[in-house]
Amino acid sequence: MSSNSSVTHVCVSSVSVAQRAPLHLMPCEIEHNGPAQVSQYFTATMKECKYEKTVSFRGRGLKGQELSCPEGYTGLVLKETNKSGSDQEDRTVQVSSVFDKLTYWNLETPPNSDDSVVKAMDWPKLAEAVSYFYLCIFCRC
Amino acid sequence: MDLSPFDKDNSVSCRLASQVPDICKTEDCCLGIDEAGRGPVLGPMVYGICFCPVSKKEQLKNLKVADSKTLTEAERENLFQKLDEARNYVGWALQVLSPNTISTSMLQRTKYNLNALSHDTAIGLVQYALDCGVQLKEIYVDTVGPADKYEDKLSKLFPGISVTVRPKADSLFPIVSAASICAKVARDRVVKGWNFTEELGEVDPDYGSGYPNDPKTKAWLLKYLDPVFGYPQFVRFSWSTAQTLMDSKAVTVHWDDDEEDGEKAAQRQKNRSMLSYFNASAGGNNQNPTHQTHRFLTERRLKNLNTL
Numbered sequence: 001m002s003s004n005s006s007v008t009h010v011c012v013s014s015v016s017v018a019q020r021a022p023l024h025l026m027p028c029e030i031e032h033n034g035p036a037q038v039s040q041y042f043t044a045t046m047k048e049c050k051y052e053k054t055v056s057f058r059g060r061g062l063k064g065q066e067l068s069c070p071e072g073y074t075g076l077v078l079k080e081t082n083k084s085g086s087d088q089e090d091r092t093v094q095v096s097s098v099f100d101k102l103t104y105w106n107l108e109t110p111p112n113s114d115d116s117v118v119k120a121m122d123w124p125k126l127a128e129a130v131s132y133f134y135l136c137i138f139c140r141c
Numbered sequence: 142m143d144l145s146p147f148d149k150d151n152s153v154s155c156r157l158a159s160q161v162p163d164i165c166k167t168e169d170c171c172l173g174i175d176e177a178g179r180g181p182v183l184g185p186m187v188y189g190i191c192f193c194p195v196s197k198k199e200q201l202k203n204l205k206v207a208d209s210k211t212l213t214e215a216e217r218e219n220l221f222q223k224l225d226e227a228r229n230y231v232g233w234a235l236q237v238l239s240p241n242t243i244s245t246s247m248l249q250r251t252k253y254n255l256n257a258l259s260h261d262t263a264i265g266l267v268q269y270a271l272d273c274g275v276q277l278k279e280i281y282v283d284t285v286g287p288a289d290k291y292e293d294k295l296s297k298l299f300p301g302i303s304v305t306v307r308p309k310a311d312s313l314f315p316i317v318s319a320a321s322i323c324a325k326v327a328r329d330r331v332v333k334g335w336n337f338t339e340e341l342g343e344v345d346p347d348y349g350s351g352y353p354n355d356p357k358t359k360a361w362l363l364k365y366l367d368p369v370f371g372y373p374q375f376v377r378f379s380w381s382t383a384q385t386l387m388d389s390k391a392v393t394v395h396w397d398d399d400e401e402d403g404e405k406a407a408q409r410q411k412n413r414s415m416l417s418y419f420n421a422s423a424g425g426n427n428q429n430p431t432h433q434t435h436r437f438l439t440e441r442r443l444k445n446l447n448t449l
Contacts, residue, residue: 027396027397028394028395028396028397029394029395030369030392030393030394031392031393031394031395032368032369032392036368036369036370037367037369037370039340040339040340040341041339041367041369041370041373042370044338044339044340045152045338045339045374047150047152056152056241056244056245056374057370057394058370058371058378058387058394059241059244059245059247059248059371059377059378059379059383060244060245060248060249060378060396061245061249107250107396107397107398108249108250116440116441116442117441117442119440119441120441120442120443122441123438123441123443126437
């Protein structure tokens, strides 16, 4: 673990004003951090048949599926307003948008329940069960 | 020629066909195959077949169909009109391969090259004619690749039909010229009236011939480059012209199947490659060796975060 001692504050008040935004999880790494013409190029060419969505990005075929956040959870898109130079200083991030579902895309392969992001959504339930289990052990000691 | 089925969804491959003349179902027929738009970086590639009874070859010749490349656009439209008027003995079918189909095929994980795509498309069209009941006896094909191998392949696939594969067949056999005219007319019309699915507002239609060396095409490609998405689906992403422009003017995109040197890729992801183990002894391993993340978590790409 790093020796990072700074604290990151999430500006909670920004949650209520944050807009719900569509989110796409891409199967590639795009060396870009900033706005992009998603609706003009991407959403406009997306196609949907039955449960599967298709689109292409940079000439490569993608297949996607909508995925909901685990119950009781909200996804946050965070944006750092004043980025501090040193890693000792505290940081503050604003919630720029929120989401309760996202579309995740695979390169050519149809989405399925074995995909890591789908399986990741199992974690909150399991974590809850595990902590309950630990609690039981603790009580019996 | 009704192109509306393709215009409705120009991101996929689409078949367009004339009525099959009754005479073609009863008399021995010849069939020509040609393509249009193999080279351009813009727009679809169109494969065309044209067929007529062997007994009507002379009549077809008298229509003065010639290699579509030697004709002007107006002459081609005119000749297509003539073929259309001869619909009681001439039939045609086209496969419009959208630029998006070409891009996604050629850039597939397991590469599907243009030659294989072309062959499969041609074979599909011949099979279509057979399925429609056309009594095929002779096939004439124009080719850019090695003719012998292609001829063998087609002869094996269609036993009992004489197959002739020739470079420049479009100027040697009127039925191939007819096929080339159908294909070229369709490509020209599709390119001219391209319906951009992307929301780009008014798109400058001055994209020239679509060939990479056409200055107008080059200028258009520079104008319509998006730093993130690259190009609209009208462009063949698999063409080196498009790739080179994106490499220099758009942001870099990495895919998990990129042919990137293992160590370089690892470095990019700020990971350590196996090889770095053999390098300097310094660089202490930050990770606590006694703590190994359980497979349950790694499979889900879940990890502890203590900083953003």
